[in-house]
Amino acid sequence: MTSTPHDALFKSTFSHPEHAAAALREGLPAALAARIDFASLALYAGSFIDEELTASHSDLLFSARLEQAPLFIYVLFEHQSATHPLMAFRLLKYMVRIWQGYLERHPKATRLPAILPVVLHHSETGWTGAVAFQDLLDLPPGSMALMAEYLRHFRFVLDDISAETDEALRARAMTALGRVVLWCLRHARRPEELVARLSSWADVVREVRGAPGGRAALARVWRYILNIADPAQPRELLQRLLAAAGPEAKEEIVTIADYLREQGRLAGEREGRLEGQRSTLLKQLRLRFGELPEPIVVRVRAADARQIESWTERVLTAPTVDDVLTER
Numbered sequence: 334m335t336s337t338p339h340d341a342l343f344k345s346t347f348s349h350p351e352h353a354a355a356a357l358r359e360g361l362p363a364a365l366a367a368r369i370d371f372a373s374l375a376l377y378a379g380s381f382i383d384e385e386l387t388a389s390h391s392d393l394l395f396s397a398r399l400e401q402a403p404l405f406i407y408v409l410f411e412h413q414s415a416t417h418p419l420m421a422f423r424l425l426k427y428m429v430r431i432w433q434g435y436l437e438r439h440p441k442a443t444r445l446p447a448i449l450p451v452v453l454h455h456s457e458t459g460w461t462g463a464v465a466f467q468d469l470l471d472l473p474p475g476s477m478a479l480m481a482e483y484l485r486h487f488r489f490v491l492d493d494i495s496a497e498t499d500e501a502l503r504a505r506a507m508t509a510l511g512r513v514v515l516w517c518l519r520h521a522r523r524p525e526e527l528v529a530r531l532s533s534w535a536d537v538v539r540e541v542r543g544a545p546g547g548r549a550a551l552a553r554v555w556r557y558i559l560n561i562a563d564p565a566q567p568r569e570l571l572q573r574l575l576a577a578a579g580p581e582a583k584e585e586i587v588t589i590a591d592y593l594r595e596q597g598r599l600a601g602e603r604e605g606r607l608e609g610q611r612s613t614l615l616k617q618l619r620l621r622f623g624e625l626p627e628p629i630v631v632r633v634r635a636a637d638a639r640q641i642e643s644w645t646e647r648v649l650t651a652p653t654v655d656d657v658l659t660e661r
Contacts, residue, residue, distance in 0.1 A: 338560040370398040389413035421466040450489040459495035509540035531577035
């Protein structure tokens with residue numbers, strides 16, 4: 334599962350219970366937050382989202398105590414261009430996966446821990462969909478009341494930062510790093526605007542730097558900003574970032590920029606070699622089997638290095654082109 338810049342920043346920050354606890358206290362209803370023992374908050378390893386959604390979704394699962402009862406808190410971060418109308422159904426699938434994992438670890442259990450679903454959302458439009466699962470069900474209004482006790486009922490806690498102002502994010506009762514990260518995610522679609530506003534967050538950045546592990550945390554923030562920048566104008570944004578972040582961050586930012594440039598160069602070289610291997614395999618397939626159907630060409634052009642290596646080993650011995658490309 335490939336990590337995106339948004340996923341990496343979200344998880345590197347909020348996988349730490351101190352940052353997650355502060356964010357949850359801010360986002361949950363006050364009466365509910367008061368009953369949760371946030372000192373017991375602990376991270377569970379793993380992800381429960383569908384693989385095809387990893388580019389726009391990240392998730393974290395925590396355990397905690399709700400008074401004396403066990404509780405799971407499932408946090409889903411959604412960073413995409415629009416609201417998904419069936420989010421409550423997606424959450425239901427993920428919650429079932431969490432319970433299945435719990436029962437595998439506790440095969441003798443006869444009761445399930447409650448799961449509190451929380452969605453942190455950012456899109457261009459803001460949240461426009463249902464937050465209650467029952468609102469997705471296509472039932473006549475009069476029948477809904479009659480069927481209510483037979484239906485699954487739940488709502489998720491929604492924290493929509495799409496239209497949140499900088500002032501509102503600064504005022505949140507969270508750790509300094511948590512506020513900076515939410516602010517970065519809020520402005521991620523316009524990195525130039527993010528950098529332009531950075532100087533107004535200088536005091537919060539200094540607070541992050543002064544905290545334990547603060548320099549490493551800020552390095553992850555600078556890496557995020559440089560990763561989401563327009564690749565056509567890296568030097569201009571780098572110079573603006575250096576000016577806005579101040580002299581304390583210069584060494585960190587320059588080091589990260591150099592690293593990303595080197596990684597980009599190496600990635601380009603690897604992709605160039607792989608493209609050459611794809612072209613060579615297509616030539617071998619044509620020599621062996623004649624003109625290739627377009628779906629075969631498309632499949633080879635999209636293949637990864639492991640597939641190309643495997644197919645190349647079979648091209649001289651397999652009886653048909655389909656046998657060459659069979660996954661084993």
